[in-house]
Amino acid sequence: MTAPKIKLTDVHKRFGEKVVLDGIDLEVAPGESLVIIGGSGSGKSVTLKCILDLLTPDSGSIEIDGESLTGMGRSDRERINRKFGMLFQGAALFDSLPVWENVAFGLIQGHRMNRSEAKEIALEKLAAVGLGAEVGELSPAELSGGMQKRVGLARAIATEPEIIFFDEPTTGLDPIMGDVINDLIVKCVKELGATALSITHDMASARKISDHIAMLYKGKIIWIGQTADIDNSGEPHVDQFIHGRAEGPIQMELRQL
Amino acid sequence: MNPFQPVGKALLGFLEATGKLALFTFISVSHCVRPPFYYRLLGRQMIDIGYYSLPVVGMTTLFAGMALGLQTYAGFSRFSAEGAIAKVVALGITRELGPVLAGLMVAGRIGAAMAAELGTMRVTEQIDALDTLSTNPFKYLIAPRIIAGLTMLPLLVFVGDIIGIFGGYIVSVYKLGFNPGVYISQTFKVLEFVDVFSGLVKAATFGFIVTLMGCYNGYNSRGGAQGVGAATTNAVVSASILILIFNYIITELFLAA
Numbered sequence A: 001m002t003a004p005k006i007k008l009t010d011v012h013k014r015f016g017e018k019v020v021l022d023g024i025d026l027e028v029a030p031g032e033s034l035v036i037i038g039g040s041g042s043g044k045s046v047t048l049k050c051i052l053d054l055l056t057p058d059s060g061s062i063e064i065d066g067e068s069l070t071g072m073g074r075s076d077r078e079r080i081n082r083k084f085g086m087l088f089q090g091a092a093l094f095d096s097l098p099v100w101e102n103v104a105f106g107l108i109q110g111h112r113m114n115r116s117e118a119k120e121i122a123l124e125k126l127a128a129v130g131l132g133a134e135v136g137e138l139s140p141a142e143l144s145g146g147m148q149k150r151v152g153l154a155r156a157i158a159t160e161p162e163i164i165f166f167d168e169p170t171t172g173l174d175p176i177m178g179d180v181i182n183d184l185i186v187k188c189v190k191e192l193g194a195t196a197l198s199i200t201h202d203m204a205s206a207r208k209i210s211d212h213i214a215m216l217y218k219g220k221i222i223w224i225g226q227t228a229d230i231d232n233s234g235e236p237h238v239d240q241f242i243h244g245r246a247e248g249p250i251q252m253e254l255r256q257l
Numbered sequence B: 001m002n003p004f005q006p007v008g009k010a011l012l013g014f015l016e017a018t019g020k021l022a023l024f025t026f027i028s029v030s031h032c033v034r035p036p037f038y039y040r041l042l043g044r045q046m047i048d049i050g051y052y053s054l055p056v057v058g059m060t061t062l063f064a065g066m067a068l069g070l071q072t073y074a075g076f077s078r079f080s081a082e083g084a085i086a087k088v089v090a091l092g093i094t095r096e097l098g099p100v101l102a103g104l105m106v107a108g109r110i111g112a113a114m115a116a117e118l119g120t121m122r123v124t125e126q127i128d129a130l131d132t133l134s135t136n137p138f139k140y141l142i143a144p145r146i147i148a149g150l151t152m153l154p155l156l157v158f159v160g161d162i163i164g165i166f167g168g169y170i171v172s173v174y175k176l177g178f179n180p181g182v183y184i185s186q187t188f189k190v191l192e193f194v195d196v197f198s199g200l201v202k203a204a205t206f207g208f209i210v211t212l213m214g215c216y217n218g219y220n221s222r223g224g225a226q227g228v229g230a231a232t233t234n235a236v237v238s239a240s241i242l243i244l245i246f247n248y249i250i251t252e253l254f255l256a257a
């Protein structure tokens, strides 16, 4: 068995009184694409942000390629960060920069590449997500939501990272554009041979882009398995979630009318 | 209920906020003095703060100088001391009104804009995105703003001083009929290096306060559009109050020296 690319052991995170992650255990093998599903507010984004060092877990350990991130020095941390690419939920493009510079950002700032060389690569990556060179000169505010997501994807893959994170890549898009993004994700991850960790509550997307699916509920991973097995998980929470039923073991925290 | 409980809670909250601001200040300053520097971004901020604030600061100090000239005349003519207008205007503008008015105007113009920009970047995850692209937001966003504030405000105030004194000159010469040559020679006779210098020290301090409060409130904003609005208000209010407090402290220090 190969060593896991990403490994979380007993990760806890709370905000004030509110416990968000209550002991997450998770492993992602190299080249695997794992999708975490779970309801809104279940802590999916928080999980990603803990791995990305945007939030610090209260306890537990996170390892990347066998190296523990806790207590890691700044330069090691930066070296690990360079293995990462991330597509944010709202694309999070820098609106002060033109599209091509957004895509080239990691190359220019992180990898100290000169601007003209970085621009060439940026335009290549834009082409890979189906956007022409003329889009590169626009500002992000001039793009539709779907195009912004594509630019976000191009930015995430521009530095050819070993691990790519996708935070709800299809949320807020129409089904067709959602599927276009799914196809692009599958294609880009495959071309790079990257490990992918995505989070979503869109089951169609989850099925399409994953090899494995894990379900996050009440701060824990309650089920993990092959994507093909999700329909026979035998886990009532998973069944309720994938069929989108209001009745079941998962109770929305709503007050009774 | 224990009547001291709310007091203790407020005190703890205050201490926590102070500690958080102190830490933020420390990190910001450490990035201001350590390379690498983003010269392109620094240049843009300097132009924004220094050049584009000129009209506002110029107008404010011009009319402040004019009003000060009139008031001095109204007050001092009772003691037949109206010859002192030039001196009062020169000292009042360089030591107090120039830096304080410029500081407050820039707090409204620049502090608010910085809080809104960084706040929007925070809530749209652009600041998180910077981190994942191996770029430290303190280096990329905050250091250029603080350095620009620290260096540009003294320049602005210096220009404002000249315009303010010119305002007093206009009133004295064209409205009150004083001799222009006498006005100018009296201005130069009364002004000492330390008068202008103390004003410029104030200006640098205010530039630091305004940009720091803008960045601090923006960087830590949360909760969507409303959070950004609150951050903007807090940036302006806290910077204005701190400006007046530090104005007193610096005045006191220079008088004691």
Ligand SMILES: Nc1ncnc2c1ncn2[C@@H]1O[C@H](COP(=O)(O)OP(=O)(O)O)[C@@H](O)[C@H]1O
Residues within 6 Å of the ligand: A015, A020, A038, A039, A040, A041, A042, A043, A044, A045, A046, A047
């Ligand atoms: N920085 C933060 N401060 C306080 N609470 C947070 C923060 N980030 C997330 N939360 C809370 O953690 C919970 C999980 O959020 P999140 O991981 O974004 O959910 P989702 O699964 O929809 O991505 C939410 O209830 C949210 O309010």
Ligand SMILES: [Mg+2]
Residues within 6 Å of the ligand: A044, A045, A089, A167, A168
């Ligand atoms: Mg989320």
